[in-house]
Amino acid sequence: MNAADQKRLLREMIFYRRFEERCFEAYMERKIGGFLHLYSGQEAIATGVLEVARPGHDYVISGYRDHIHAIKAGAPAREVMAELYGKETGSSRGRGGSMHIFDPTVRFMGGYALVGQPFPLAAGLALASQYQGTDQIAICFLGDGANNQGTFHETMNMASLWKLPVLFVCENNLYAIGTRIDRSTAVVDQYKRTCGYNVPSSQHDGQDIEVVMEAARNAVDHVRAGKGPYFIEFLTYRTRGHSMSDSNAYRSKEEEQQWAARDPILIYSKRLKQKKILTEEGIRDIERSVQEEIESDVVKFAEESPEPRVEDLTRYCLEERDPRWVGPLQQGARHE
Amino acid sequence: MSEMAYWEAIRRAHDEELANDTKVIVMGEDIGIAGGTYKATSGLYQKYGDKRIIDTPISENSYVGIGIGASMAGLRPIIEIMSINFALLALDTLINAAAKIRYMSGGRVSCPIVMRTPGGTAHQLAAQHSARLARMFMSTSGLRVVTPRGPLDAYGMLKSAVRCNDPVIMIEHESMYNMRGEVPDTETFRPLEGAEVVREGHDITLVGYNYSVHLCLAAAERLAKDGVSAEVIDLRALKPIDRETIRRSVEKTHRMLVAEEDEAAVGVGSEIISVVIEECFFALDAQPMRVHAADVPVPYNRSLERAAIPDVEDVYRGALNVLGRL
Ligand SMILES: Cc1ncc(C[n+]2csc(CCOP(=O)(O)OP(=O)(O)O)c2C)c(N)n1
Numbered sequence: 274m275n276a277a278d279q280k281r282l283l284r285e286m287i288f289y290r291r292f293e294e295r296c297f298e299a300y301m302e303r304k305i306g307g308f309l310h311l312y313s314g315q316e317a318i319a320t321g322v323l324e325v326a327r328p329g330h331d332y333v334i335s336g337y338r339d340h341i342h343a344i345k346a347g348a349p350a351r352e353v354m355a356e357l358y359g360k361e362t363g364s365s366r367g368r369g370g371s372m373h374i375f376d377p378t379v380r381f382m383g384g385y386a387l388v389g390q391p392f393p394l395a396a397g398l399a400l401a402s403q404y405q406g407t408d409q410i411a412i413c414f415l416g417d418g419a420n421n422q423g424t425f426h427e428t429m430n431m432a433s434l435w436k437l438p439v440l441f442v443c444e445n446n447l448y449a450i451g452t453r454i455d456r457s458t459a460v461v462d463q464y465k466r467t468c469g470y471n472v473p474s475s476q477h478d479g480q481d482i483e484v485v486m487e488a489a490r491n492a493v494d495h496v497r498a499g500k501g502p503y504f505i506e507f508l509t510y511r512t513r514g515h516s517m518s519d520s521n522a523y524r525s526k527e528e529e530q531q532w533a534a535r536d537p538i539l540i541y542s543k544r545l546k547q548k549k550i551l552t553e554e555g556i557r558d559i560e561r562s563v564q565e566e567i568e569s570d571v572v573k574f575a576e577e578s579p580e581p582r583v584e585d586l587t588r589y590c591l592e593e594r595d596p597r598w599v600g601p602l603q604q605g606a607r608h609e
Numbered sequence: 610m611s612e613m614a615y616w617e618a619i620r621r622a623h624d625e626e627l628a629n630d631t632k633v634i635v636m637g638e639d640i641g642i643a644g645g646t647y648k649a650t651s652g653l654y655q656k657y658g659d660k661r662i663i664d665t666p667i668s669e670n671s672y673v674g675i676g677i678g679a680s681m682a683g684l685r686p687i688i689e690i691m692s693i694n695f696a697l698l699a700l701d702t703l704i705n706a707a708a709k710i711r712y713m714s715g716g717r718v719s720c721p722i723v724m725r726t727p728g729g730t731a732h733q734l735a736a737q738h739s740a741r742l743a744r745m746f747m748s749t750s751g752l753r754v755v756t757p758r759g760p761l762d763a764y765g766m767l768k769s770a771v772r773c774n775d776p777v778i779m780i781e782h783e784s785m786y787n788m789r790g791e792v793p794d795t796e797t798f799r800p801l802e803g804a805e806v807v808r809e810g811h812d813i814t815l816v817g818y819n820y821s822v823h824l825c826l827a828a829a830e831r832l833a834k835d836g837v838s839a840e841v842i843d844l845r846a847l848k849p850i851d852r853e854t855i856r857r858s859v860e861k862t863h864r865m866l867v868a869e870e871d872e873a874a875v876g877v878g879s880e881i882i883s884v885v886i887e888e889c890f891f892a893l894d895a896q897p898m899r900v901h902a903a904d905v906p907v908p909y910n911r912s913l914e915r916a917a918i919p920d921v922e923d924v925y926r927g928a929l930n931v932l933g934r935l
């Protein structure tokens with residue numbers, strides 16, 4: 274990878290971090306409501322995996338911690354922010370909110386609040402690609418906790434049986450809300466759980482973006498070559514609480530410090546400095562330009578966008594009536 | 610008497626029932642070490658240990674099923690599901706199994722479980738975290754459904770539910786956990802059946818359950834300023850429904866409005882209107898009506914959300930409409 278691309282990737286991760294931290298601030302100012310789950314600390318995974326896939330072409334689907342998956346998949350950051358502000362210009366027209374970002378124009382097929390719900394949906398997206406003979410794959414981002422849902426097991430079986438082109442990305446941040454993985458899960462290494470379904474899998478460091486890309490490239494190639502599903506596990510850590518109402522009281526300070534030293538942005542900044550691709554001053558410049566872009570474009574757009582009109586409350590609930598297919602029988606009509 | 614919050618009342622009921630009977634266990638996501646999303650089980654893990662306070666994986670259908678299985682063998686599980694939306698994942702085991710096992714076995718096997726879960730909209734939690742869905746359970750034979758409106762019933766009904774041999778679904782509300790109210794200091798049980806007249810009046814009957822009782826009470830205050838005397842009934846249980854209390858009230862007031870937070874179709878409102886028509890049609894002086902949510906998934910945007918969900922104003926205007934004053 275050339276120096277320009279490496280710089281771009283670092284900038285993207287810094288942008289994603291700042292985006293999420295800005296959401297935190299907007300939530301505190303009560304501009305964002307509801308549940309808000311931030312991705313800070315896990316940036317190398319969305320960034321690295323989608324970097325080696327084909328965002329905009331491949332299908333991507335996620336859980337409720339979905340902002341960054343959506344943006345890296347190609348959803349405009351300003352529309353994601355506008356969604357969080359509940360605006361009509363938002364990715365889901367202000368109807369979905371933080372947990373339900375959608376952008377079908379780039380094939381980002383949504384964030385879902387129900388843990389484990391996206392597994393079969395991802396396999397379904399893959400089934401449609403296979404059926405239609407395209408070379409698109411489906412990429413499903415979920416947490417470690419999701420693997421304890423029945424949908425995980427049922428979907429692994431069918432995806433394997435039908436050789437569906439789907440890549441399952443498990444972001445193992447060691448916790449499901451306040452429950453540490455070893456208290457909820459008999460097999461802590463998540464990649465081992467798919468062997469009963471003959472789904473190839475592997476486990477990697479999720480904090481070093483180069484490791485992520487290298488591993489994801491193999492997985493994406495496997496899936497795109499028509500060899501069936503792949504399950505890839507990345508070990509990671511969220512720097513903030515599960516959502517805004519969570520204090521992280523169940524995590525030890527030592528554990529948090531250990532992971533802080535493995536922050537994906539820290540790791541990659543250091544590497545680019547060592548390789549003399551960037552200087553400390555260069556990194557400051559990136560931070561400044563990210564800050565500027567987020568304020569003058571992303572947040573400004575969200576702030577200035579209009580609210581949905583209350584008259585449009587039930588709009589989007591069903592498709593707007595097409596008289597060719599729907600509508601009442603005419604008076605006195607009979608079914609023969 | 611002491612004043613306590615709804616969540617504290619639920620916590621106290623757990624604590625007393627755990628102390629009373631070692632067959633009582635508690636299961637759910639993040640209920641143990643973390644103490645529960647709404648603190649309703651806080652401190653119990655430390656007091657009763659991990660054999661009795663069981664943190665479960667995110668596997669609703671199966672841990673509820675495990676609770677049901679354990680109840681068939683004599684335990685009395687109290688199962689918390691963080692949100693009624695997630696309870697949909699456990700509908701198979703609740704509706705196809707728990708609700709039917711007593712009947713299918715000719716009364717020989719019972720499932721004394723309690724499943725507690727908050728339904729209802731809170732603040733911009735959006736479409737997948739705002740389901741109300743009481744109707745799904747109240748339409749299932751073989752279940753009991755209770756909807757405590759405040760700390761006293763939350764405490765006393767949970768205690769009765771633990772001791773009852775039927776599967777009991779206790780529907781709480783996201784917006785009620787911090788609501789405060791008086792609870793006796795001595796151990797108290799509240800019945801799992803029977804509606805309650807919570808405000809007497811003679812011009813119109815307002816029927817609510819769980820959160821909507823509070824909308825009805827507030828609307829009744831406003832109606833009083835207009836010289837209208839409204840009677841408010843808290844259904845308390847949605848299954849079975851206390852038809853008698855509704856009949857007696859409507860025979861007195863001759864008018865009825867029912868308020869529900871859910872969408873109208875096949876819901877609490879349609880059921881209560883049917884009850885009124887079946888029980889006392891000829892006592893009515895006006896068409897019975899219902900106030901309900903808009904026919905739409907719950908939107909994230911705050912103004913849309915408020916427009917979708919009924920509030921005090923809607924109940925007040927609904928009552929004026931029944932009274933022919935609008
Ligand atoms: C079906 C269902 N059950 C429970 C929840 C509540 N809940 C929300 S997130 C979460 C933890 C999920 O953990 P994990 O899959 O590891 O993802 P992470 O939040 O760590 O990214 C739980 C239990 C839910 N949203 N859906």
Ligand SMILES: [Mg+2]
Nearest residue numbers: 416417446448
């Ligand atoms: Mg996790």
